[in-house]
Amino acid sequence: MSQRRKSRGHLTAACSPGAPVLAAQTLPLSGIEDRPPDGGVWGRRRVLLLNSTYEPLAALPARRAVVMLLCGKADVVHADPGGPVIHSATRAITVPSVIRLRSFVRVPYRARVPMTRAALMHRDRFRCAYCGSKADTVDHVVPRSRGGAHSWENCVAACAGCNHRKADRMLSELGWTLRSTPLPPKGQHWRLLSSIKELDPAWVRYLGEGAA
Template identity: 65%
Template sequence: MHGDTGGAVLHSATTALSVPSVIRLRRYIRVPYRRRVPLTRAALMRRDGHHCAYCGKRAETIDHVIPRSRGGAHVWENVVASCKPCNHRKADRLLDELGWKLNVTPAVPRGLHWRLINGEHHGDPQWAPYMARMAA
């Protein structure tokens, strides 16, 4: 579908074929299961856009909205990206105790692209237009 002039070439005895960097799937057979996307640090940062859920600055850590020490679970709906100062200030307290509010509502990421690329951007910039269509 998308040829890469600088990409790999397959050779046979009589023919040389360039390997496309993007191919289009014409038929897809849906797998009948609904497994949740695994909660990893990289996927969480991608979901939150590497922004702190409390102040909006660049996030370096993850934080449990309801601390695990107070019965909070390690699930998508309870974990957000956080900057180090906010994470340290919040510690093991609840948002109500600090008078804070979340800038985003934590949720499970949805969409096939989270499973296909494991929540990470593919390294090839030629994929960008195709991945944007898939995410929509």
Template identity: 60%
Template sequence: MRQVLLLNATYEPLTTLPLRRAVVLVLRDKAEIVHQDVSGAVLHSAAMTVEIPSVIRLRRYVRIPFRTRVPLTRTALMRRDNFRCVYCGRRAETIDHVHPRSRGGKHVWENCVASCRTCNHRKADRLLEELGWTLPITPGVPRGAHWRLIGIVPDGDPQWAPYVTEPAA
């Protein structure tokens, strides 16, 4: 399903919406189209024509509570590790705890990595030192505003780039 970027009244990115929900917000005058789809496609009804939006902006400001820490989800972890196993570099399918939970390891960003099934099974509940393995990267909490936004992929729709990228400091 086609996704549309939703901006707050202050042009801050909030989330992505399905096209149908975005059009409803525009038709109810709760949002305005900031950027149309590059294909130039339109939706027709008996009484009107609406251009398909790529980016919409709410007319009224919506206060969103600020999250200081990015929540640990499977999708976010896989995205952080680029969907690659940190042990062998193949396509990752599972999550592995570097320090196993059965040995007191926590379920936190600093202890979780993406892993392929083979490496995850081979490691089991052992420590890396017991296997003689090393991590090529140090797992950590992702940084940047786009990680706090729900549903926004940093390399999503190229039309979103001016609205999602962080300004240079």
């Protein structure tokens, strides 16, 4: 059996009435041009997936999002008229910005959001915790060399200048203060923010505090 036929079989299974709601996310898409003329739609494009209750779940690759739409597992919430167009033998599909599951999916509760550079920058809104200018580095308030932890409570976004001047000194030694108290963020959407550096502007309304 050829690879093309095998892919079609998997897609048919994913679109069957009894298939799991999220099964299509991991399956290949047959009949759709896999490498569009611009050479990078599948690799670069991400589509925000919402639960049926509009809770943000994940940032899907364009391929997976299109599969879910074709299988009837999700609907378009926010179209992107200027988005890339994916062509098949019978139709053209414009990749949307946001899609929503038709059926509710229960998400396991996880108390603490993992700290990543991307999430920390979103928490601090890409502003230096010391001077308020644009941040491009992460700094430990209590330096690691002096027992500081690598945690939400001890890490802040900082501009390169402040980070360099502070070095391994304590704030009290410099007479500096923080613009706000660093705390761990809460909410399911922060798990998504922890893995994304740049957000599609259309996603902001669905991601809540920290996304703007």
